[in-house]
Amino acid sequence: MEIIVSDHDKRRKRRLTVPREQIEWYPAIDPDLCNSCSSCFDFCPKEVFASGPREEGLRCRPKMTVAEPYRCIVLCSACERICAAGAISFPPSEAFEHLVEYTD
Structure with missing residues (x-):
């Protein structure tokens, strides 16, 4: 299942529900695909x-x-789209949605 984040949610401030060090959301790089x-x-x-x-x-x-x-912003995966070689991947975002609250 793909999570669609609205433009409104992209502009809202996010707050983590647990310390960042406990959230294993970050990119992985496939060295066989990375073209440097x-x-x-x-x-x-x-x-x-x-x-x-x-x-x-x-x-x-x-x-x-x-x-x-752990500097990676939770639920951000913009670098995955930037990588022309397709070497960057992230875990499924739906497994991490409950760790982020949106505030106004």
Whole structure:
């Protein structure tokens, strides 16, 4: 089941119902799909991503890693749409909806 968030809810302030460190909502990067473009790093305002270790061989740039997972905004998955390679994924959002309250 896909959760549709209205434009109204996107503009509302969110409050977590438990401490952020207890919420395992953050991106995962498939290293086989990551093409080292750094679009996730450039896009994310919370600095969740960082360059990984440099690989041996022909690669000029290291693949991206999730360096600060708990900086990720709960229920935000915008970087998944930014990744042209399709390397970023998130857990199902419906499992986390109850951990966020919307306030006015």
